[in-house]
Amino acid sequence: MSRLVLRFEGALLKEVPLGTRPITIGRAPDNDIPIDNLAVSNYHARVYVEAGSLVVEDLNSLNGSFLNDIRVERAMLKDGDTILIGKHEILVDQTHDVALIADELRRAPAPRVNETMILDTEERRKLLEMAAASGERSQLSPERLLVPTLTVLSGRTDQKEYRIAGKLTVIGHSKMATVRLRGWFTPEVAAQINKHEDGYYLGRGDQVPKINGVSIQGLTKLNDGDMIEVGRVRLNFLFRE
């Protein structure tokens, strides 16, 4: 069972088991975790389960709630986290957990946890929002308005510059190639570029391409300005406006 452990200057003051009900923290005596200190607002913060995760939420307190020393309005909690309210510490102990989160999700018709089940719409929506929020911080977003391009520096190709569009870009002699290589003994598929959620990856074809002079091993993420060598063709990978 997971619990919140209230400590003050190292001394253990109180332990509160976590259930499905939110735990409130504040100066008023009717809180689940009352803290008698003027730096603490009457109803300061609460901890509850949402979409299968433990969340701390500051209730517009005057002096704020801190998670691992960072002021937060709302944040996901994990085992070992410390919430700081005033000078009181609240430790999140989930070492014996799972039961809690399982309970929360068990409202679905399937009673057994190892039975496959689907997250209900509301929980899914919250998760997607969370994912979207983190996506904004992902590597691709600053380049959202930038178009990835390949500029031919040397070698025989059908164009001098290519825009990369779509999930798969083939470099080779093949008809399906976006970057058509010309000349004798040119492989049908010399290399390929795959678009993933977080960027563009170069993979081998019938040849092993090089990035900045080094042969790739498996799929390798491309960075702005990388020099790609495929056989006798050299390409510059660039993000452009």
Place this chain on the structure above:
Amino acid sequence: MHIQAGARTDLGRVRKNNEDCYAIDPSLQLYVLSDGMGGQAHGEVASNLAVQTVLTHCRQAENSRATPIFGESSPDVSERTNRLASAIHLANRKVFETAASNPEQQGMGATIVAAWVESQRLSIAHVGDSRAYLLRGGSMEQLTADHSLVAEKVRVGILTPQEADASEMQSVLTRAVGTMSSVEVDTDEQVLLVGDFLLLCSDGLTRMVTDPEIASTLLTSGSAQESAERLVDLANENGGVDNVSVIVLHVVDKRESFFKRLKIWKRNSG
């Protein structure tokens, strides 16, 4: 380039019925695998319906370009990949409508992973936590991102992969075929190379057998069918907690397979 295919589905050691299901259309080079959910025998109904719908829709589209497209097409992928996604959108609708008209089947659904090969080009589409892996030149890569609660949390960064593997929440899906009126389908494309192995599998394999074990089994088996059987055996030896299904594709050089066939023919006639 030629594709050798092998497949196997098994009850496992714990479950009483097999809710997994797969189908292969060798002439279309279409491979579909599904893991059903939803108590009693309803998971089986869902996975079978999903697989059959995908197969039928793709066959129809192959015969008539006028076959309607379901769901939104993406400009990022080929017509064929969009067709595969369309088949899954239709499967979603069929399973959802079947469940809606049979109260006892409420909530049934399925995962699906499908691969379609045209010359060297591979289209992948999936929903749920059934996976596609590509083993190329000794390194194995998961081509699909699981639509499960733990996997989404790992992607968002609030769970480590180790925590995810240990979590009891692994069976909670964030997307499935047939549980809602519409579904988002993920797609991917690759160029296949001679020597590649492609593996489609249900979570009954990946929860029981580690990636290195999977890779070494693929690399050391004599044929795609032998790989498929050895992978299922491994899952069962390691506990067989869930139904296990695998489809193994091995891309071989045409000439090689011709000589192999010649050898077999010689052996049989000699």
